[in-house]
């Protein structure tokens with residue numbers, strides 16, 4: 001039913017990058033995530049799938065503490081990156097977000113030039129000594145986001161003047177410019193046409209050679225194409241997590257089976 005003919009051979013014994021234990025998330029009195037435990041691997045694409053409102057984005061946003069910005073949100077439990085609990089008092093969320101980048105559903109470039117969009121993060125984190133080094137960071141990030149050739153002659157034009165697909169790759173360049181270790185993507189292709197979607201999917205395949213990529217997607221075809229691991233969420237619980245191939249061909253839980261066969265959703 002789904003194309004699961006992906007480079008499985010490339011999935012070996014990767015290290016655990018993110019480890020979540022007994023995570024509960026509340027918005028006011030309402031519980032959005034219940035008793036979540038999961039280990040997400042380095043250099044792997046992990047897809048979060050499940051019906052609308054099941055908590056995929058909520059959990060994704062816990063991984064870089066974006067939920068700190070929601071007044072009513074409360075996160076309990078432990079989420080560790082390389083063994084360090086990101087909710088420890090000493091962790092600075094701004095530093096954390098440089099290490100754990102995020103790309104949103106709707107491309108959201110700053111109202112600045114293409115160059116400034118990409119140099120913004122490196123600038124606030126002091127990653128460049130001088131202009132020459134910043135130029136290099138910007139070029140590397142744009143190349144890494146497969147956008148350099150399209151924009152190299154218009155770096156000082158507004159990022160908002162690019163097409164939707166180019167804007168999303170610009171947002172990916174902006175996220176990769178701070179040399180993150182994890183990239184979180186919340187339905188990154190939902191506003192893109194099929195050509196731009198396949199460019200972003202090809203990019204995801206390249207990005208995972210460098211870091212851990214976690215993607216929320218409503219498209220099961222996309223999850224099957226881009227991910228090696230899949231987590232199925234339902235009503236705030238992580239129901240099933242495993243190799244993407246197994247989830248789509250031999251789901252263990254009847255709720256997963258019902259979702260992938262289109263009976264719930």
Ligand SMILES: Nc1ncnc2c1ncn2[C@@H]1O[C@H](COP(=O)(O)OP(=O)(O)OP(=O)(O)O)[C@@H](O)[C@H]1O
Nearest residue numbers: 027032050051052053054055056057058059070072
């Ligand atoms: N800022 C918020 N305040 C209150 N409740 C929220 C907030 N954000 C999400 N929720 C609730 O938390 C639950 C999980 O939402 P979440 O957005 O994580 O689900 P999702 O699986 O990503 O959904 P979708 O696929 O529709 O994007 C839902 O019941 C939602 O209404």
